[in-house]
Amino acid sequence: MNVLDWLLAGDDVLKRLTKRHLLEEDCAREDVGFIRRYLETFDHKRGLFGGGLYGPKWISTTYTVLELVDMEADPHSVVFQKAVESLRSRLWPGRLEDGVYHIDMCIAGMLLKVLCYAEVKTETVAEIIDYILAFTMDDGGWNCRLEGGVIPRCSSVHTTINVLEGLLAYAESPWTHKKSACLQALEDGANVLLDRHLHLRKGTDDPIHPAMTKAHYPPRWKYDYLRALEWFAKKGHPHDDRMNPALDLLRRQIRHGRMLRGTSIPGKRRFPLETERNGRFNTLRALNVLKTYDRDTYESTLRIQLR
Numbered sequence: 050m051n052v053l054d055w056l057l058a059g060d061d062v063l064k065r066l067t068k069r070h071l072l073e074e075d076c077a078r079e080d081v082g083f084i085r086r087y088l089e090t091f092d093h094k095r096g097l098f099g100g101g102l103y104g105p106k107w108i109s110t111t112y113t114v115l116e117l118v119d120m121e122a123d124p125h126s127v128v129f130q131k132a133v134e135s136l137r138s139r140l141w142p143g144r145l146e147d148g149v150y151h152i153d154m155c156i157a158g159m160l161l162k163v164l165c166y167a168e169v170k171t172e173t174v175a176e177i178i179d180y181i182l183a184f185t186m187d188d189g190g191w192n193c194r195l196e197g198g199v200i201p202r203c204s205s206v207h208t209t210i211n212v213l214e215g216l217l218a219y220a221e222s223p224w225t226h227k228k229s230a231c232l233q234a235l236e237d238g239a240n241v242l243l244d245r246h247l248h249l250r251k252g253t254d255d256p257i258h259p260a261m262t263k264a265h266y267p268p269r270w271k272y273d274y275l276r277a278l279e280w281f282a283k284k285g286h287p288h289d290d291r292m293n294p295a296l297d298l299l300r301r302q303i304r305h306g307r308m309l310r311g312t313s314i315p316g317k318r319r320f321p322l323e324t325e326r327n328g329r330f331n332t333l334r335a336l337n338v339l340k341t342y343d344r345d346t347y348e349s350t351l352r353i354q355l356r
Contacts, residue, residue: 050355052306052332059329060322062120069121070337071351078123083322087113090319091128096135099317103140103156106316107269110135111156114163116267124167133167136160141173142180154193154208155270157181161215165222175226178219181212182230189237204241206257206272210280213238217284239286247295248274254294262298265311266322266330274298279334282341296342299335306353308332 050058056067061082068074080088090113091098099108106112114132122129140160143152161177186192190204191212216235220228245251248261256262264275274295281292302308310328323329339347 051351052336052353052355053351055307055355056329056333063329063333066121066333070333071340078121080123080126084117084120084122086320087117088122088126088128091132093128093131096131098132102136107267107314108317108319111140111159112267112269115159115269118163118166119267130167130169133163133169137164137169137171137173142176152180154181154184154191154195155211158191158208158211158213158215159270161212162218165215165218165224168222174219174222174224177215178224178227178231181216182227182234185234185237188241189234190241191238206242206245206261206277207270209238209241210272210276211270213242213280217280235284239281239284242277243289243291246291246293247277248298249294263311264302264308264328264331264334265314266328266334269314269316271314275331275334275338278338278342282338285341288342292342296338299338300343300346303332303335303350305356306332306350307355308335 053067053071056071057064061079062084063082065076065079069076087098092100098110098113099105101109103109103111110132114129114136117129124130137160140156141152157177157180161174161181164171164174164177181191184191184195186201186204188204190206190209192201192203192205193208194201194205213235216231216238219231220235245257248256250257260271261273263273265271265273268276278292278295278299307327308331310323310326311331336347336350339350
C-alpha cells in the first residue's frame, strides 16, 4: 500500500477529496460518510446543530458548518441551507452599541466564508465586506480584540486567517461589491502572514506560539502553519521565499509519507474523525500544499510504500 492507496482507504469524504484534488477527477458532490453523519444530527425544529449557534464548541452550528464546508458538502442541500440561514439571520449583525453594530471579526470571516460557499443571495454579504474593510488594521490584517475595547498594536494571525478564508471565498464568488478593495485586502493580508514566515515572530526565528508549528484538523478558529500554507495553495499564490521556513517545517513533519493526526483542540466532539496515529486529513492537506509548491517532493511522497 502506498500513500495514495492509504488515503483512498479512508472515509468516503477522504476518498472524494483525494480523487478531486490529487487525482484531479471530476467528482460529483455526495453527502456520504462523515458529511452524512453530521447532517443527520441537525435539529430541524430549532434550525441548529449541537443546540447552539457558536457554542457549545465544537458541535455548534458554526463549527459544524465550517467542517462541512472543508469537507465540501453539497452547498445546496436542504439541511446545509437551513443551517447557514440560521447563522446569517441570528449571528449577523451582532450587538448594537451606541448606534453601531459589533461582531467578533473571526465570526465575520467565518460567516462570509460559509455564505459564499452556500451561494446565498443576501445583502448580508455586502454588509460583512463593509465591516471587514472598515476594521482592517494599519498593517493589513485584523484583530478581534478590537471588539473587546482594546486597541491592539498589530493584527492577530488567528483573526487574519479567518478573515482571509472568507475573503478568498468572496473573491471566487460572483459578488461584485467592492471587489477590487477586497482583492487588495487579500494581498495585504497575505503579506501580514508572509512577513511572519507564516509561523515566526517578526524578525526572529522563534515561533509565534509552539502550537502554531503543529497541524490541527479541524483547525476550528485557531491558526497554524499548515492552515496558512493551505490557504496560499488554494489561492494559487505564487511561491514566495518567505514561505520557505513553513515549507521546510512541513517537509520535516511528513514522516514516511504521512502526517500525524495532530492533537485535538479541547471541546465536545460527536465522534472521532480519525483514531490512527497518522492522520489522513492532515496528510491530504500537506500533499495539496506540496503539489502547489514542491512538485518533486509531492510526487515522491505519493510513491512511498507504507510500513
